[in-house]
Amino acid sequence: MKFQCILLLLLTVSFSTLVPAQATDEQPKQTETPEPTFTKPLYKPFIERYVLDELKQLRIGQQQLEVRVTEKVAGAKLEASDRAIRYTADTTNNIFYIITAAATMLVLLGWKSVRDVRASMEDITTQKISQLVEEYEQRLGEIEKKMRKRSEQILSNQEQIALTNNIHSLWMRAGLEKSEQEKINIYDQILELRPDDVEVLTYKADALLEIGEKKWALSLADQALEHDNEYSLAYWQRACAKAETGLIDEAVEDLETAINLSDTLKKEVAGEKSFKNLAGNEKFEQILKAAG
Numbered sequence: 001m002k003f004q005c006i007l008l009l010l011l012t013v014s015f016s017t018l019v020p021a022q023a024t025d026e027q028p029k030q031t032e033t034p035e036p037t038f039t040k041p042l043y044k045p046f047i048e049r050y051v052l053d054e055l056k057q058l059r060i061g062q063q064q065l066e067v068r069v070t071e072k073v074a075g076a077k078l079e080a081s082d083r084a085i086r087y088t089a090d091t092t093n094n095i096f097y098i099i100t101a102a103a104t105m106l107v108l109l110g111w112k113s114v115r116d117v118r119a120s121m122e123d124i125t126t127q128k129i130s131q132l133v134e135e136y137e138q139r140l141g142e143i144e145k146k147m148r149k150r151s152e153q154i155l156s157n158q159e160q161i162a163l164t165n166n167i168h169s170l171w172m173r174a175g176l177e178k179s180e181q182e183k184i185n186i187y188d189q190i191l192e193l194r195p196d197d198v199e200v201l202t203y204k205a206d207a208l209l210e211i212g213e214k215k216w217a218l219s220l221a222d223q224a225l226e227h228d229n230e231y232s233l234a235y236w237q238r239a240c241a242k243a244e245t246g247l248i249d250e251a252v253e254d255l256e257t258a259i260n261l262s263d264t265l266k267k268e269v270a271g272e273k274s275f276k277n278l279a280g281n282e283k284f285e286q287i288l289k290a291a292g
Contacts, residue, residue, distance in 0.1 A: 202231070239275075269288060
């Protein structure tokens, strides 16, 4: 805008210099006076003035800008200082509040001094340690009991294994022996190790029948059935002993019971020499027919 105004001003001055020359051509000629000559353009002072005004405006604007920047920086510093002071004051107040609350709690709980606090902490720590020690002692006691029980079980198992191996070896010897008396001696050794062995009592009763000890065999069969009344061979052996002693009906009943408990014994009825005395008995004959 300023440049347009300056351009308009220069055009006006140029026009004013040209107009008098034209007027002189139209009017009657008069005495001519010498006109001044210009060696330099007349608008140069205006440009200098414009430049000076612009520089002045720039200086004024820069000074105003510096004033505004200074005011803003000062305001920001002042605001930051206010925030720092406010934060410090709030923090200090909070610390005092915490100290006051802690002191109040100490008073309410009965801790009037740091010494009381320390003593209370020591008491609590001692109680906790005592409780832990008692718990670990109980656990160790339980572990010791379990270990002792397990050791006893291991020793008992080892003894049972040794006993079983010994009995097994005696059974092997009895199976190899041909003499019934030697078999009876071996069975006695087994009964010393395991007195309630039903199988040994039954096989000993069978060996006694072979040497003619019928009543002794019958007694051993009764002992075997007292320990296990579901053992079929014990009923079979007692039937044999009763048949040889003349107790026919009782022998047949024991035979039926033995067959009911073990159906495979039917095949052995016809070949058992102790049952010869049962020949002619109606029930025994039925058993023979069923077995045949």
